Amino acid sequence: MYHRLQVFLLLFFTFVAFASDAWILWATLVIFLSMLFLADLLFMDASQFKYNPDYKNWARSVDPRY
Known part of the structure; x- marks a missing residue:
């Protein structure tokens, strides 16, 4: 659902950019x-990207042999 909204906004603002005189802003x-x-x-799926600045915490949650 969230991706559909993003694609809709991209398409909407693309059409606005082509129809407007101030096209560079749009x-x-x-x-x-x-x-x-x-x-x-690319990065915001919880199963694909984990950010933890502490290496030990990150290794505990990602590495099965830790």
């Missing part, structure tokens, strides 16, 4: 939102 917003969407697809 194009910048589209680029920003598309980078957030790409980062969301």
Whole structure:
């Protein structure tokens, strides 16, 4: 559901950017939102990306032989 909303916003602001005289402002917003969407697809899934700055805590939760 969340990804559908992101894609809808990207498409909406893309059409706004092409229809507006101030297209550079809207194009910048589209680029920003598309980078957030790409980062969301790549890194924000809980099973794919775990950030823990303390190595021992990270190793305990990830490494089965710890």
